[in-house]
Amino acid sequence: MISQAESTLLPLPSSGTLEKQAVEQLHIIEQVAEVLKQVNEVIAPVWPLNDYVAVNPYSGISERSFLNARNFLRVFSDCETLMPLQHYANEFQQGQFNRNHIEAALVELKVDGIGNGHLNSVTEIEEMLKQIGGLAHESSEAANVPNNDRRIRTLSEFYDKTLSGNWTATICDEVSKYCSMHYDEGQAVWSSPWSHLSLYESWRSAALHDRSVEVLGLKGFRSYVSQLPQTAEASIIYSLQSLNVLPELWETFLLCQAFTIPGWSAWAKYQSEQSEQSAEFGNDLAGLLAMRLAYDAALAKSFSFNVNWTSYASGEPVSFKFPHHAGDDELLRYTLLRASEIGYRNRLLNSIPTKSQKNQKQQNGSESVDSDTNDSKRKLAQMVFCIDVRSERIRRQIESLSNRVETFGFAGFFGLPIEFVRLGEQSGDSHVPVLLKPQFQLHEELHTKDESSLSKTLQERSLIRSFRKLWKSLQTSAVGCFSFVETTGLFYGFKLLGRTVNVTDSKTNAGYDGIRKANHEHLKPTLKSLNQQGISTSDQIDLAESMLKNLGLTENFARLVAFCGHASQTENNPLKAGLDCGACGGHSGEPNARLAAMLLNHLEIRQALADRNIHIPEDTYFLGGLHNTTTDKIELFDLEMVPESHQADLQELQNYSQSATEQTQVERMPSIGSQSLADLLRRAGDWSEVRPEWGLAGNAAFIVAPRSLTKEIDLDGRSFLHSYNHQTDPEGEVLENIMTAPMIVAHWINMQYYASTVDNHHFGSGNKTLHNVVGGFGILSGNSGDLMTGLPWQSLHSGEDYQHLPMRLQVLIAAPREMIETVIKKHQMIANLLSGGWLHLIALDSESQFQYTEDGNWEEIELTLFGKQSHKNDTN
Numbered sequence: 001m002i003s004q005a006e007s008t009l010l011p012l013p014s015s016g017t018l019e020k021q022a023v024e025q026l027h028i029i030e031q032v033a034e035v036l037k038q039v040n041e042v043i044a045p046v047w048p049l050n051d052y053v054a055v056n057p058y059s060g061i062s063e064r065s066f067l068n069a070r071n072f073l074r075v076f077s078d079c080e081t082l083m084p085l086q087h088y089a090n091e092f093q094q095g096q097f098n099r100n101h102i103e104a105a106l107v108e109l110k111v112d113g114i115g116n117g118h119l120n121s122v123t124e125i126e127e128m129l130k131q132i133g134g135l136a137h138e139s140s141e142a143a144n145v146p147n148n149d150r151r152i153r154t155l156s157e158f159y160d161k162t163l164s165g166n167w168t169a170t171i172c173d174e175v176s177k178y179c180s181m182h183y184d185e186g187q188a189v190w191s192s193p194w195s196h197l198s199l200y201e202s203w204r205s206a207a208l209h210d211r212s213v214e215v216l217g218l219k220g221f222r223s224y225v226s227q228l229p230q231t232a233e234a235s236i237i238y239s240l241q242s243l244n245v246l247p248e249l250w251e252t253f254l255l256c257q258a259f260t261i262p263g264w265s266a267w268a269k270y271q272s273e274q275s276e277q278s279a280e281f282g283n284d285l286a287g288l289l290a291m292r293l294a295y296d297a298a299l300a301k302s303f304s305f306n307v308n309w310t311s312y313a314s315g316e317p318v319s320f321k322f323p324h325h326a327g328d329d330e331l332l333r334y335t336l337l338r339a340s341e342i343g344y345r346n347r348l349l350n351s352i353p354t355k356s357q358k359n360q361k362q363q364n365g366s367e368s369v370d371s372d373t374n375d376s377k378r379k380l381a382q383m384v385f386c387i388d389v390r391s392e393r394i395r396r397q398i399e400s401l402s403n404r405v406e407t408f409g410f411a412g413f414f415g416l417p418i419e420f421v422r423l424g425e426q427s428g429d430s431h432v433p434v435l436l437k438p439q440f441q442l443h444e445e446l447h448t449k450d451e452s453s454l455s456k457t458l459q460e461r462s463l464i465r466s467f468r469k470l471w472k473s474l475q476t477s478a479v480g481c482f483s484f485v486e487t488t489g490l491f492y493g494f495k496l497l498g499r500t501v502n503v504t505d506s507k508t509n510a511g512y513d514g515i516r517k518a519n520h521e522h523l524k525p526t527l528k529s530l531n532q533q534g535i536s537t538s539d540q541i542d543l544a545e546s547m548l549k550n551l552g553l554t555e556n557f558a559r560l561v562a563f564c565g566h567a568s569q570t571e572n573n574p575l576k577a578g579l580d581c582g583a584c585g586g587h588s589g590e591p592n593a594r595l596a597a598m599l600l601n602h603l604e605i606r607q608a609l610a611d612r613n614i615h616i617p618e619d620t621y622f623l624g625g626l627h628n629t630t631t632d633k634i635e636l637f638d639l640e641m642v643p644e645s646h647q648a649d650l651q652e653l654q655n656y657s658q659s660a661t662e663q664t665q666v667e668r669m670p671s672i673g674s675q676s677l678a679d680l681l682r683r684a685g686d687w688s689e690v691r692p693e694w695g696l697a698g699n700a701a702f703i704v705a706p707r708s709l710t711k712e713i714d715l716d717g718r719s720f721l722h723s724y725n726h727q728t729d730p731e732g733e734v735l736e737n738i739m740t741a742p743m744i745v746a747h748w749i750n751m752q753y754y755a756s757t758v759d760n761h762h763f764g765s766g767n768k769t770l771h772n773v774v775g776g777f778g779i780l781s782g783n784s785g786d787l788m789t790g791l792p793w794q795s796l797h798s799g800e801d802y803q804h805l806p807m808r809l810q811v812l813i814a815a816p817r818e819m820i821e822t823v824i825k826k827h828q829m830i831a832n833l834l835s836g837g838w839l840h841l842i843a844l845d846s847e848s849q850f851q852y853t854e855d856g857n858w859e860e861i862e863l864t865l866f867g868k869q870s871h872k873n874d875t876n
Helices: 015-042 066-076 085-093 099-111 122-133 138-144 155-163 167-183 199-207 221-226 232-242 247-260 262-274 284-303 328-351 355-363 369-376 390-401 451-476 481-500 517-522 537-551 590-601 603-611 644-672 677-682 733-740 742-758 817-826 828-835
Strands: 381-386 405-410 418-421 429-431 440-446 523-526 560-567 621-628 634-636 701-705 719-723 771-774 778-781 810-813 840-845 848-852 858-863 869-874
Touching: 015 232, 015 247, 015 284, 066 247, 066 328, 085 122, 085 328, 099 122, 099 328, 122 328, 155 167, 155 247, 155 284, 167 199, 167 247, 167 262, 167 284, 199 221, 199 232, 199 284, 221 284, 232 247, 232 284, 247 262, 247 284, 262 284, 328 810, 328 840, 328 858, 381 390, 381 621, 381 644, 390 405, 390 621, 390 644, 390 719, 405 537, 418 590, 440 590, 517 523, 523 590, 537 590, 537 603, 537 733, 560 590, 560 644, 590 603, 590 621, 634 644, 644 677, 701 733, 701 742, 719 742, 733 742, 733 817, 742 828, 817 828, 817 840, 817 848
Parallel strands: 381 405, 381 560, 418 440, 560 621, 701 719, 701 810, 810 840
Antiparallel strands: 405 719, 418 429, 440 523, 621 634, 771 778, 840 848, 848 858, 858 869
């Protein structure tokens, strides 16, 4: 130690030296801030279980082309974006695509400048597929994916690869332990004493006392943590410099860190976005990266393991390198992906008749003239469903029963951006797409003539919830848990047996929690609180007008109009929200549907709409309803409010709905593996069922068109259907709304299913039977490892075959190309998705079909009976 007297004899740095050091330090801080910003943009968020929705894991890199994004990801991770050759060989053998489709794919790649002479010939590819198809079953197809020998890795990955260690997995478990503790929402028996701090501060405080990682062999870890700065950003700089990582590699190296724990990185991104923290300082993702880096730096110090980063450096950040051509294997698999997409596209387009073909069909007598005549008469009912692919089957079955019932497709929140607040609560769930924010609260009310019933119900709910909380504390208490099991074990044994053999009524609805069964039907949303929130009658009129215009229903109203939201029904399923309405933020569409009906039944609103040239007949009555996607049952609400004059119509509509339900159930039975209707319905209440329904597996197309274009066509539950008529949208405003909102949501869903299928390890959530809820907000596989983010394997694969065939979304829009192109030019995000090959756009225009190419032109698709197509360039 240097004494104060001795320190006066030491030379002090000159002011110039101090200034230079300050400038250098400021430059480093700014550089790290910029790097963190870039890393943050790459990572897609994941929502908590209560609001779980499908998320596009590639959303942060969609400004790149599809192929380049794969190469970008594989610079710093082992992520895969293409299926192995075995999968495509099986598809080829099954007839999903053929030689003509491969040839068309090769032509497209050459036109787009992909391959640079490295593409195989059609004959070579065909022979290769035949050889591979006979070698092995698809279960072994992972062996056909080439290893990714990437240059840049985390230090723990370098160590494990060099010395056959297991530190990367150990560090993942440690990070998961601390994140689970910090973000816990009440599931843990003992809460973290540092939960009020930031993620980094919480971890640092706990890690200073935790010896577990040192017991595992990482000596001196607590000592290293004690040397770390107080802030996450400063800690990142400290660890990067400790590891001697060159500044030009910082972004790539931090992305390596993030993608060793992709689940927690996604969760930290979500937390940062929700709390609206600064993108540069104090966010959760920076804290997570500081934690992960600290383990790497401590590992290097403990084992004297160093990496010569100079040998990995180049003149520019590795993550910014755009390869001029891909590897041969990658090009082959990409060609086969495109061939499979073209095969599906051509089958879809061949099934959609042009106007002249429909007229010819009528003239030939193959289509009933009576049916067309009936179409011109006023409808008995119009039913509005969500665009969800699961609505396609029930809509088709309803329409097959009678021409007097017309169906529409619309985003399932029906354009009503609400936060639905349950009875007695102060806040609720957001029933809007996750990319939007609720604009007002819709409160639930107990509609009953008994004035004392409300206060009594609220007291009962509070008492039941308090008792449940006490019951749980007895179950988990360190002192009382043993006596609790001894006392109640026999009772629970009978309960478990009943649920196992499915003889007890295990059907639950969180909305009825603590409410007597007799009062269930009296719980309804109310408009009373809207004016108090500043949502005036004028605002409500605007909502109603916007809803009807975007739906395309502004005239020819039926006597009954039912808005049918949708929800699933499952037991013991942490990812249940993923089966509910994505447009409602992973919640039921029931409140939105009931609100839509309430607004449009409001006399003052209807009168105001008439002044805006939307004339709703006096005898039109609106209903709210719910489509249960697990059982395909349709429930209509507030039937006691339906006028007597409409009771016969209502009964007829209910009869059609019941018949459509039964036909849809029969249609779905083979795909879900049910041998009987009873087995299909059992899945909704069976807590051991891992496949209660298929959700949106199989989704492949988004069709924006009048229903008349696709009516009577069996789309096999694979198409999102949005009603649209360009003739009633001369300015293209409705089309713009569809392409910038529902189309993007459908694209997100499609990419989540795609990514979870091609790389379930990184973008999925593995085996559902191993899932454990952590913190009340997420799931782990077992009791450790990374946070799971995407779809489980059982939601994608039957155990024998893929239920979801991964392909990019085919968007079909029935509108003039000029209208579509106007929207594309106004929105760079859409232009990026199309030019990068993230989705495919087809215009159904003037009796022809036109593909929008990656270079921004239109190319006519000429279909033949055998699915072969030729292309004509059209730059209009």
